[in-house]
Amino acid sequence: MSLDTVVEDIRDEARARREEIIEAAESEADEIVAEAEADAEATLEAAEEEVEEEIERERDQTLSGAKLEAKQKRLEARRDALESVRETVEERIAGLEGDEREELTAALVEAAAPEFDDDATVRVYGRAEDEELLGDVLADYDDWSYAGERDCLGGVVCESDQSHVRVNNTFDSVLDSVWEENIRDVSDILFEE
DSSP: OOHHHHHHHHHHHHHHHHHHHHHHHHHHHHHHHHHHHHHHHHHHHHHHHHHHHHHHHHHHHHHHHHHHHHHHHHHHHHHHHHHHHHHHHHHHHHTOOHHHHHHHHHHHHHHHGGGSOTTOOEEEEEOGGGHHHHHHHHTTSTTEEEEEEOOSSSEEEEEETTTTEEEEEEHHHHHHHHHHHHHHHHHHHHTOO
16 A cells, blocks of 8 residues: 555545534534524523513503592592582671571570570670671570670681580581581482492
8 A cells, every 4th residue: 555545445434523613513503503593592482571561560550540540530530529519508607697597596595505504694796797696695604605706607606604504506507517418429429330
């Protein structure tokens, strides 16, 4: 065998070995690329899923916030409407005149009377505009007298040092009591649902 043949055999062997190495490297590179593509696809899917979840969370939060704001605005509107009704009622009560006002005031004085001893000196306070009316009503009660002005819609505040009693029978206090007892009914009538 000649030296040229040996050199040629070594070269052929080196070429074959080189081809094997290249094929193995290409195969390994293909596997690495395939694995990287699979990882990238999985990462992309996970990121897309996470983004979708975040969008869903933000949409839910925004919707929840909008619902809460709408509910607060409805409650505010209802409160404003109820306040308006209350103000209208107060104006009508303050505007009562004549026999109707006198009858209501007399009924409130009469309702307060059992709270005081028969011999008690009772001071009665009322709206300044009702001083004359109160004088007329109190004429039927011994030791009861108009004692001064009270800031109210009408009615009376009666007090006695002997009995240590104070009775608030103003139109305001009656309205407060009636309003508290009936606010739900008023609300239901105004805001039928």
